[in-house]
Amino acid sequence: xxxxxxxxxxxxxxxxxxxxxxxxxxxxxxxxxxxxxxxxxxxxxxxxxxxxxxxxxxxxxxxxxxxxxxxxxxxxxxxxxxxxxxxxxxxxxxxxxxxxxxxxxxxxxxxxxxxxxxxxxxxxxxxxxxxxxxxxxxxxxxxxxxxxxxxxxxxxxxxxxxxxxxxxxxxxxxxxxxxxxxxxxxxxxxxxxxxxxxxxxxxxxxxxxxxxxxxxxxxxxxxxxxxxxxxxxxxxxxxxxxxxxxxxxxxxxxxxxxxxxxxxxxxxxxxxxxxxxxxxxxxxxxxxxxxxxxxxxxxxxxxxxxxxxxxxxxx
Amino acid sequence: xxxxxxxxxxxxxxxxxxxxxxxxxxxxxxxxxxxxxxxxxxxxxxxxxxxxxxxxxxxxxxxxxxxxxxxxxxxxxxxxxxxxxxxxxxxxxxxxxxxxxxxxxxxxxxxxxxxxxxxxxxxxxxxxxxxxxxxxxxxxxxxxxxxxxxxxxxxxxxxxxxxxxxxxxxxxxxxxxxxxxxxxxxxxxxxxxxxxxxxxxxxxxxxxxxxxxxxxxxxxxxxxxxxxxxxxxxxxxxxxxxxxxxxxxxxxxxxxxxxxxxxxxxxxxxxxxxxxxxxxxxxxxxxxxxxxxxxxxxxxxxxxxxxxxxxxxxxxxxxxxxxxxxxxxxxxxxxxxxxx
Numbered sequence: 001x002x003x004x005x006x007x008x009x010x011x012x013x014x015x016x017x018x019x020x021x022x023x024x025x026x027x028x029x030x031x032x033x034x035x036x037x038x039x040x041x042x043x044x045x046x047x048x049x050x051x052x053x054x055x056x057x058x059x060x061x062x063x064x065x066x067x068x069x070x071x072x073x074x075x076x077x078x079x080x081x082x083x084x085x086x087x088x089x090x091x092x093x094x095x096x097x098x099x100x101x102x103x104x105x106x107x108x109x110x111x112x113x114x115x116x117x118x119x120x121x122x123x124x125x126x127x128x129x130x131x132x133x134x135x136x137x138x139x140x141x142x143x144x145x146x147x148x149x150x151x152x153x154x155x156x157x158x159x160x161x162x163x164x165x166x167x168x169x170x171x172x173x174x175x176x177x178x179x180x181x182x183x184x185x186x187x188x189x190x191x192x193x194x195x196x197x198x199x200x201x202x203x204x205x206x207x208x209x210x211x212x213x214x215x216x217x218x219x220x221x222x223x224x225x226x227x228x229x230x231x232x233x234x235x236x237x238x239x240x241x242x243x244x245x246x247x248x249x250x251x252x253x254x255x256x257x258x259x260x261x262x263x264x265x266x267x268x269x270x271x272x273x274x275x276x277x278x279x280x281x282x283x284x285x286x287x288x289x290x291x292x293x294x295x296x297x298x299x300x301x302x303x304x305x306x307x308x309x310x311x312x313x314x315x
Numbered sequence: 316x317x318x319x320x321x322x323x324x325x326x327x328x329x330x331x332x333x334x335x336x337x338x339x340x341x342x343x344x345x346x347x348x349x350x351x352x353x354x355x356x357x358x359x360x361x362x363x364x365x366x367x368x369x370x371x372x373x374x375x376x377x378x379x380x381x382x383x384x385x386x387x388x389x390x391x392x393x394x395x396x397x398x399x400x401x402x403x404x405x406x407x408x409x410x411x412x413x414x415x416x417x418x419x420x421x422x423x424x425x426x427x428x429x430x431x432x433x434x435x436x437x438x439x440x441x442x443x444x445x446x447x448x449x450x451x452x453x454x455x456x457x458x459x460x461x462x463x464x465x466x467x468x469x470x471x472x473x474x475x476x477x478x479x480x481x482x483x484x485x486x487x488x489x490x491x492x493x494x495x496x497x498x499x500x501x502x503x504x505x506x507x508x509x510x511x512x513x514x515x516x517x518x519x520x521x522x523x524x525x526x527x528x529x530x531x532x533x534x535x536x537x538x539x540x541x542x543x544x545x546x547x548x549x550x551x552x553x554x555x556x557x558x559x560x561x562x563x564x565x566x567x568x569x570x571x572x573x574x575x576x577x578x579x580x581x582x583x584x585x586x587x588x589x590x591x592x593x594x595x596x597x598x599x600x601x602x603x604x605x606x607x608x609x610x611x612x613x614x615x616x617x618x619x620x621x622x623x624x625x626x627x628x629x630x631x632x633x634x635x636x637x638x639x640x641x642x643x644x645x646x647x648x649x650x651x652x653x654x655x
């Protein structure tokens with residue numbers, strides 16, 4: 001199917017081309033908003049003399065006009081340089097992201113994988129037992145998972161398993177290789193996603209099972225399992241796939257709340273600290289990084305859509 | 316046109332014998348029989364048409380035979396296929412017949428095919444699952460099935476997806492899919508309704524070919540022209556019940572039931588003395604939740620009598636082999652010769 005491959009390539013080119021102005025807008029807006037926020041990175045120090053302050057401002061080019069700063073930042077970015085962190089002395093933004101991202105990535109991917117497996121299983125189960133008590137249980141579970149916010153769920157989990165039962169560490173990251181430290185944050189991160197995926201896949205599976213071509217498949221005498229896996233799954237998975245793009249991008253770039261509650265050294269925490277401390281370069285760097293990840297995941301979703309739905313690129 | 320089509324097996328037990336078939340839905344106001352006591356039989360190589368307005372229960376009759384009625388429905392009566400009772404069979408046992416001995420052609424080829432799977436996959440899975448043949452054997456079988464429905468460039472179509480085919484081509488694929496297992500009985504639900512007139516004729520020819528190959532066809536349609544072209548016998552349904560049954564030529568040539576008469580009069584004709592648009596039947600088909608007492612058709616009937624509002628007429632088989640459920644029609648064919 002050469003024509004279909006061509007259509008896919010043109011989608012990818014279109015998306016990548018569209019990503020450039022998007023990222024440019026993100027960079028510009030972040031730059032402006034950070035500078036417009038009252039206060040600066042070196043305002044808080046009480047014992048800093050005006051001379052030292054002026055030296056710092058000069059060292060980081062903060063004394064230059066805004067346009068000059070902006071152009072300098074763009075030039076560095078074009079070379080892949082996010083600049084030095086203003087508050088984490090001796091570290092560049094790239095180094096900080098490189099430190100925090102693997103932690104957030106591992107946590108996020110584990111949580112997403114867990115959410116996908118459990119969410120799809122629950123959603124499909126609910127759809128197949130529609131309007132029976134077991135289906136109502138699925139719906140109730142996903143409702144609770146959606147409405148209980150992370151900052152309530154995470155401390156509750158810590159309290160129960162970390163403090164009361166003492167089964168798992170209440171926080172921290174250990175040496176980075178200990179599974180026990182990862183269980184609670186992964187579950188806390190996964191729960192709302194399990195709910196969303198269960199709800200989405202239940203609805204889309206119910207819809208898919210009502211399509212006339214499912215009746216065709218039944219008329220062909222195919223067993224239920226084959227009808228579900230081959231005929232219904234494609235249509236049912238598509239809404240979940242489009243949810244997965246932004247959701248995965250969001251979860252692997254660090255959950256601000258979860259990383260705070262469990263004291264996990266991911267980039268979510270850097271982001272919060274950077275925003276509070278007016279660490280211009282670190283905030284911009286993380287935002288640009290986040291934007292790039294979202295663009296990449298949306299592209300992956302588009303490609304997956306093309307693989308799953310032969311009608312994409314036609315019409 | 317095909318009334319003289321006979322099969323030696325006609326003399327023995329028919330292939331399909333449906334007796335007092337009722338498909339009942341629970342509702343807040345009690346149960347509703349969407350199909351109500353329908354009986355008929357069909358032999359190999361025969362074609363039986365079921366006609367009626369929307370909601371008359373004709374399509375549901377088809378689906379009930381295959382066990383594809385909605386989950387909430389309950390099916391009662393008896394469906395004997397090749398001497399075997401289908402009602403009460405588990406899905407697993409029904410699946411051995413579905414696609415193999417009994418196949419279904421759906422109304423809308425746009426939605427009956429899975430848009431996410433290639434034509435080959437949708438055809439060959441029938442052979443792969445039921446016969447356990449290899450992928451390449453199944454592909455060869457799929458190719459052969461496409462050839463039998465006269466699809467141009469069949470090799471090329473195998474790797475295409477439904478949206479890349481025209482409506483007529485898709486309906487050919489649907490028929491190929493139904494015929495690939497070599498069924499003895501083909502159920503067709505409005506197979507031509509969604510198609511252009513020229514394509515309709517081609518699809519009807521295709522169905523006639525299958526019939527000539529010995530397949531029994533049960534055809535549901537609201538298009539009397541389709542029945543006239545293809546069917547040996549015809550059943551007229553109204554509000555879930557059979558009002559008239561007989562040879563197509565007799566029923567259409569000299570209808571007995573006032574409803575059949577009205578249906579025929581509603582067909583647009585180009586005769587000089589007929590109104591070109593056809594005469595619509597006055598009133599609406601009844602609400603299945605609030606069927607009138609007596610005959611379901613009496614509120615719209617031109618020959619209503621007091622008995623019609625009281626007693627529901629039974630389907631009476633007359634000595635000439637025709638059957639009709641109407642108080643206004645004499646049970647004896649000789650007496651009915653001089654009816655107005």
